Amino acid sequence: MAPPAEVLAVRGLSKTFPGVRALDDVDLTVHAGEVHALIGENGAGKSTLIKLLTGVYRPDAGRISFQGREVSFETPLEAQKAGISTIYQEVNLIPLLSVARNLFLGREPRTRLGLLDFARMNREADEILRTYGVRVDVRQSLRTLGVGAQQMVALARAVATEARVVIMDEPTSSLEPREVETLFTVIRRLRDEGIAVIYVSHRLDELYAVCSKVTVLRDGRRVHHGDLADLDRIDLVSTMLGRELGEVRAEGQTKFSGEHLIADDQPVLSARELSARHKLHGVSLDIRPGEVVGLGGLLGSGRTETAKAISGSLALSSGAVTVAGVPLRGGSTPAAIRAGISLLPEDRKSEGIVPGLSVRENIALAVLPRLSRFGLVSESRVDGIVDTFMKRLRIKASSPHQKVGELSGGNQQKVLLARWLAMNPKVLLLDEPTRGIDVGAKAEVQKLVDELAADGLGVLLISSDLEELIEGSDRVVVLKDGAVVGELTGDDVTEDQLMRTIAGEAPPRGTPEEAVTHG
Amino acid sequence: MSVTKTDAPMVTASNEPTDATEPAGSARSERLSALVQQHGALAVLVIVSLVASFSFDSFATGDNITNMATSSAFLAIVALGMTFVIITGGIDLSVGSLFALGGVLAAWGSRHGTLVALLLPLAVCGLIGVVNGLLVARSRLAPFIVTLAAMLGARGLMLALTDEGANTYLIAKGSFLAELGQGSTLGLGNPVWITLALFGAGAVVLRRTRFGQHVYAVGGNEDAAALMGAPVARTKILVYTLSGLLAGLAGALNAAWLASGVTILGNGMELDAISAVVIGGTLLTGGLGYVSGSLVGVLLLKVIQNVINQIGSLDSSYQLVVSGAFLALVVIAQTWLGRRRRLM
Structure with missing residues (x-):
């Protein structure tokens, strides 16, 4: 067998967003018939890299070669037509359309009259899906299928469009263990057919089960690449998190005071x-x-x-x-x-602060019902609470009436904290x-x-x-x-x-x- | 596409066919719900018609039926275009104004012959539809606002043409246009035949062409449709164009039927059309719908109107109350069915 061809070669790819260098001089080489793990923690640059490969973003610097030719995709559709398909974490199909129509949308078989040939479409859809281990009535709407089967339809569609590279972004995040096995069987088949798979997942077991190569990103840089077998789990985790084993400082510069006195058991x-x-x-x-x-x-x-x-x-x-x-x-x-119970959510912007409202209003938001009588809010009590927490949490704002959107991230976080602390x-x-x-x-x-x-x-x-x-x-x-x-x-x-x-x-x-x- | 034959083992799910789907019981109730959603309006239409024909002697007469059919035809044509728009997840509020404008343009153009009388409203209303579509698809404005603006604009244009409604253009008796609107073939008015032909064509386009698939896909999940290669913008432009064309045509036929371009027509017609489409089982949120349902929806509205007229003692104002109540019931039932089927 001839050595596998380099199907995708990324050289020196960089992408900067306002304030963030999301990807910094990253290389990635993927060969035909290879299942390549792409891993990294949040903010490591995985999604940015995938979006650059699939034409969602345009790189600031660097080259992408696909099947030996330099490419620059304008849209995801272009990338897909060229042969790079992506399976997203959430199934990206049309739930109300039938399974067969989802599989064939955009390239439906037609009769001589130019009308859709449903008989042929359903027959072929059935044949194709069987090879993916999915046996369903292809005429029923997609949403009646389980998530695993939907994922398979998405995969079948992606591969059917003559894909040479299939990118899977956390494909198993909503699958049952047995469905994961089915997915792996299909991935191995794709591999044997010479299709390259870029596999993104945080589940170590899965990576070791299907991947042969690995690229680790951290803070927008490639920090490791090579055979996955050469890297054991603990090394993989430490590479990913950027912590050298054994070099961990015995005692960090602690910002915390250490053990707490636990009053009540x-x-x-x-x-x-x-x-x-x-x-x-x-x-x-x-x-x-x-x-x-x-x-x-x-x-x-x-x-x-x-x-x-x-x-x-x-x-x-x-x-x-x-x-x-x-x-x-x-x-x-x-x-x-x-x-x-008070939750300070992970995503401050979408689940926490109301940027257009003032510091005062943001702090008082949750506690308002408790400060009102007959639906009328006691302004002086609100002022009292806002004043207390702005002092206690050392919130830096020009006044309680400054808009939260104008504050720094740290102060926004404190405002949120104040909102929940006010709830006692x-x-x-x-x-x-x-x-x-x-x-x-x-x-x-x-x-x-x-x-x-x-x-x-x-x-x-x-x-x-x-x-x-x-x-x-x-x-x-x-x-x-x-x-x-x-x-x-x-x-x-x-x-x-x-x-x-x-x-x-x-x-x-x-x-x-x-x-x-x-x- | 090629079906690859490899010796990869058939995977587990294939041995248990029901694995990939939900339990069989829910599949049956799913089919039942789907059936009710698609044909519920037809069942109600049949029941209401049967009850009416037993209750009122004058209901199931030939005259009454042909009258109802003819007067339904114009709304039905408008509702046909609306069906396409709503399946893409949009809305077209301009059709009532376009209907009136189409009628006036046809009557005004009839002095230059039937061809002008038909092509002029089609051209003008189609063009307004194209503009609606461009604004919705390319400028990504909300369909509600875009078509609301078109509704006001088209009504203004129509009033300008008629000197604020003071001028009523007539359609000469005996012209081909008048024959098209007023004549009948095999006992049914010509507008009825035209409507049936349009619905037949509409059904084929929606179910059996790529454009039809794209209409469903855009309404079902626009982002996914774009990723799957469906021409989202083009599809949207086409449905608004189609809606404009059909509203203009309906207006022209209506003018031919009345022998004049009546300026006060079409007020609130967009809402009647939307009601008919929704009653017919099309989801207001898009992605699911049937042209046949819209036809049934129009007929149902007309039959209810007719029944109330038959009950002489009942003030015809109540007709609106009944139509409104009926629409509310349908929407409640649809939402309920939709939740059951987890469409929403």
């Missing part, structure tokens, strides 16, 4: 066996008053979902949350807020509280979290920043694929241990609360 928040389809599989955790519990794991491991489940904004299939001994009615955000919560869930804010503000927010815990609040801290997680938390619960795989306590709360646990190596003392079970 009764948990203020107790989550039991939280499960949500595809997302969480029996996650349990306790938070005691005055304790900061870290939630570790890779992107997509279920950290945000856990926080959302506790705060009632993610529907659970089973599981229970109790706050200070009182069971919480599931799936209701207002009930969770009333019970004393018992438990604070912080999802990436320091993402995207500058170093000084970061330290301040971290210090605040510390003070709040010292005041007796139970805190759940989610962070991709290992140092922040290790130094800020009294305990760290580690998630993987939506299940708890370990818990670090006491002296085990180190970056080294955390990475080993994430990689699934050497579980820490004691057995994990929940074994990882798949099907």
Whole structure:
């Protein structure tokens, strides 16, 4: 057999967005018949790279060669026609149209009269889908299929358009384990047919199951590339997170004050066996008053979902949350807020602040109903609360009436924090509280979290920043694929241990609360 | 496309055919819901008609039926165009004004012969449709606002042509145009035949051509349709053009039927057309719909109107109340069915 041809070669690709260098001089080489893992944490540049390859963005610098020719795609459609197809995380088909029509949209077989030849279309669709292990009535509408089968239709469509490279962006994020197996069988078949697959996933098991090559991105740069077999899991995780094993500082420049005094041994928040389809599989955790519990794991491991489940904004299939001994009615955000749970969401812009409103209005937003009588808001009480929190959280604004949109990221985050603190919560869930804010503000927010815990609040801290997680938390619960795989306590709360646990190596003392079970 | 034959094993799901789909029971209720959504209006039409023909002697008479058919024809033609627009997820509020404008243009042009009388409204209303489509598709403006502007503009243009409605242009008796509107073939008025022909063609276009597939695809998921290579902008421009053309044609035929371009017509017609389309089972959110349903929807509105007229004691104002209540019921039922089928 001749050596496999280089089907896609990316050289020196760079892309800058206002304020961010999303991709910096990145190379990527993919050969025919290769399944190539593309990995990296959030913000590493994976999505940017994919969007550059598929014509969604145009590069600032660098070249993309596809099948030996330099290309520059203007639209995703052009890339698709040239032979680079993408399967997105969310199925991108038309749910109301029939399966066969989705498969053939844009290239339907026609009769001599120019009318669509449904008989042929349905017959061929059936034949094609069978080779993907999908046996359904192709005349029924796509949405009646399970997500896995829909994903297969998308894949069949992508390959049928003469694709030479298929990019799969977290294709398994909503699949059942058995559907994942089906997908792998198809991927292996594509590989044997000489099609190159670029596979993006955070699930290490999957990467080792189907990929032969790997490219690791971090902070917009390529930090590793080569055979996946040459890299064991722990190295892969440390490369991805940018932490050298053994070189981890014994003691970081701590912004946190270390261990907290845990006054009461009764948990203020107790989550039991939280499960949500595809997302969480029996996650349990306790938070005691005055304790900061870290939630570790890779992107997509279920950290945000856990926080959302506790705060009632993610529907659970089973599981229970109790706050200070009182069971919480599931799936209701207002009930969770009333019970004393406050969530600082990961995405400040879309789920938190109202940029057009003032600092004062943003802070008072959630607490307003409590400050009003007969529907009328007591202005003086609002002023009191706003004043208190602006001082306490050291919010830097020209006045309480400045628009929040004009503040820095760190101050926006503090405004959000103030909004929830004004509610007098018992438990604070912080999802990436320091993402995207500058170093000084970061330290301040971290210090605040510390003070709040010292005041007796139970805190759940989610962070991709290992140092922040290790130094800020009294305990760290580690998630993987939506299940708890370990818990670090006491002296085990180190970056080294955390990475080993994430990689699934050497579980820490004691057995994990929940074994990882798949099907 | 080629079906690749490799010796890759058939994967697990293939051994259990129901795996990929939802449980069989829900498939049956899904089919039932789909059936109700598609043909519910027809069932109601049949029931209402049967009850009416037993209750009123004058309902099921030849005259009454042909009258109802002819007077339904014009709204039906407008609703046909509206069906395409709504399936793409859009809305066309300009059709009532275009209907009136088309009628006036046809009557005004009839002095230059039938050809001018037909081509002039088609050209003008079609052009307004193209502009609607361009603004919606290329400038990405909301269809509601774009066609609202066109509705006002077209009505203004029509008033300018008729000196604020003071001038009524007549269509000469005995001309081919008058024959087209007033004559009948095999016992049914010519407008009825034209309407049936247009619906037949519309059904074929919608179900059996690529353009039709694109109409559904754009309404079903615009972003996905674009990624799958459907010409989203072109499809949108075409449906608004089609809607404009059909509204103009309906206006011209109506003028021929009345022998004059009546300026007060078409007010609120866009809403009647939308009602008929929705009653006929087309989703207002797009992606699903049938031209046959829209025809049934128009007939149902007309039959209800006729029945209320038959009940002599009932003030005809109540006709609006009944139509409104009926529309509300249909929308509630559709939403319910849609939720059941998880369309929304």
